[in-house]
Amino acid sequence: MSIEVRNLVKKFGDKSIIDNISFKVNDGEVLAIVGFSGSGKSTVLKLICGLIPHDEGQILTSSGDIAMVFQYSALFDSLNVFDNISFALHERKDLRKKYSEENIKDIVAKKLDLVGLKGIENKFPSELSGGMQKRVSFARAIVTNPNTILYDEPTAGLDPMSSTLIEDYIVRLKNEINAASIVVTHQMSTILRTADRVIMLYDGKIVFEGTPTDLLKQDTPYTKQFVTASLEGPMQMKA
């Protein structure tokens, strides 16, 4: 078990944004959380990595770091690529003692190599394309060798080729570091190319759980509406 969520509830005021959901992700597995905008997908990720506290339920993780790749990369724009990736190694007391400056240079070079971006250490985020920024944020996320990686809409705003590249890196990272991964997305290509399992959220509840193939079968009104992107069905878009 790498991460398990049990009966998770998050309320904003009286309204339950996440309403009693449970799921489990094993090491080396990718779980895609899908659903229309406002269904609570990103909130689940923020709850798991502790950015917002949950009201009820449990989040159980194996010891080790949880990393997150943000929707718009969230690179530190005042720092260059090297400083972005090495940020945790320089700033965290436990890691600062562990690595020398030479070690850190090697680690950053290896992580950049892993995401196919050799030799851009001195560039600033503003000098990189959207796809490159996303890959740098992958490198930054995995610098501490996390055992859980959370991706918040990793292919949002990217062209189809960059999306494919990012999807390939998600699978590659899963295989290379054997991390449990959760991908929040509503892009079918990302689900089909990366996910081992899929859960669909609507109104804070899980309305479907299965494999990407099960999703494509459109056996339930929810999966049918999602796959056909129809406005008709049980899920109503919020204004």
Next chain:
Amino acid sequence: MATFVQYLKKSTTYKIYKTLSQEFVNLTSFLGQIIQIALHMLKCIFKNGIQIKELIVQSERFGISSLPITLSIVGMTSIIVSSQVANEMVKQGGADFIGLLMTILIVREVGSVMSGFALTSMIGSSLASEIATMRVTEQVDAIDVLGVDSVGHLFVPRVLSGIIMMPAVVLIASFIGVILGGITSNAFSGLSYRAYFTSVWRGLYMKDLFISVLKGAVFGGSIALISCTCGYFAKGGAKGVGLATTRAVVWSFISIVIWDMIFAVLFFF
């Protein structure tokens, strides 16, 4: 009865009451945030120490880069005051007291308060907008997810640089203010430099200098803490950044006046 309540709710008095009570709630909540952050900062200092490299960077920003504007504002205020005071004092036969008066005025009030205002508009607004932008672009969240305490990383060097650098800025600005007061008195009222600076020595008390330094540290810490807090709790996009910056400047100005009043009551009553 219902009609009367509805009428009351539409009245201007009720609207003023609603606005004031909302402002009071906002103020209380903001004070709570400030105290919460200040305590968290102390915890970070004891737990993780101080990042010297970042402290130097922020000190350069707070002290060196702000100096030209601060000196200009304090210097010009000194010229304005002395050009008006010197003439009157000479007419009333109090030429011997011009230096003394200017020194007391600048060291006790003008140097620290005007420097505070200058640093609020220059550094406070920049701190608030920088951190607010980081908040709305999820950079602050990224710091936390990477296992680094965002309050410790963002607040400690900035607030400490304010506490360390502002007293130096106040002392330099006060020194320039007193010198410019002498030059202006000489130019406008023909007062000799010897008479002015002899009088300056009589008005220069160690207690005033000490309080001026203390005020500088308190003002600097307040400006940095308030500005960073406003930025840290920013919400929304570009509008949120703008609102955070406005709040930072307004509350920093208000805090300077309140602290100045507290110092006046504590030390000069």
